[in-house]
Amino acid sequence: MDAPEALVLVFRVLACTAATPVVAGLRCRPLASLLPADDVLLPLRGVVRPALPLLDLAYLLATTPGEGEVALELTIGGTRVAFLVEASLDLLALPGAPRPLPALLRAAVPHADCWRALPHGDRVLPLLDLAGLLTPAQAAHYGQQAAALLAARGTAR
């Protein structure tokens, strides 16, 4: 799925509803193929076609392995990676300017710099900058792990 700008993709992770800005290159695909990785490699969950590292978003956010059927793909520092989420729910036109997280919560939220708050109607949608979760070096590292996994076990099913 290719989507235009000024949209947010709403998804679920760890039973929470969140959104991420739709940026160039963001794709949302069902998890149709997976070469699984051992748990010791978490947050790497495996490799998905064509040869992308699949990273467990729940584990990245809360050190808790998550489940899911959907991969959100994007490019970080030249490395294409996929994030495992529970489900994709909707595409919304950006309803307004995102707000920073309340200062009080910055001590409580892992990766607080990657989160903002998006007022939506009478509610708030947490907005996650997926690309900000990893440095280019980290993304490249997971890309190398995925390549090594593929070399050792064959292609993603």
Next chain:
Amino acid sequence: MVMLPAEGTEGTAADDAPEPESGEGPRAELLLFALGEEWYGLSVEQVAGVEPRRPVARLPGVPPSVLGLLLWHGEVIPALDPAPLLTGRVSPPEDGYLVVGRAATGPVALLVREVVAVVTIDPGAIEAPLPTVEPQRARLVSGQVQVEGRWVAVLALDTLVDALVREEHGRA
């Protein structure tokens, strides 16, 4: 008795609220609310509003005391559950009220089981927490006062909310 100015408190124990103490001298007003079976108080000067509980936007990976984000008068504010820290039990998943406090960091919503009343007290009647109270818990209250024969812990809002957001942060 000073009734709460906010809407949505009808049908709470405010109908049976304690009467204020009479007499002269300095007076302070406390908002009384229940967490579990215990009563707590917050200076009304630190209360920006009270409303029935409504859904909040949850955030992954936060301590159980952090309920999430709430839009309150156009402002995004944190919603916290003080029950785990103060009573050792999380609040039920539904029902209750949100007491919006004026913390030093900005407005913050606290989930409470029930809003009891606003009472007028003599500030001189507020006693220091008993020395037998655990220091970790004692720092969350500025004192205790008797209302209608019940001890009410007067909360230290800023210390409380700071403790709530730091509780178990980084747990596996």
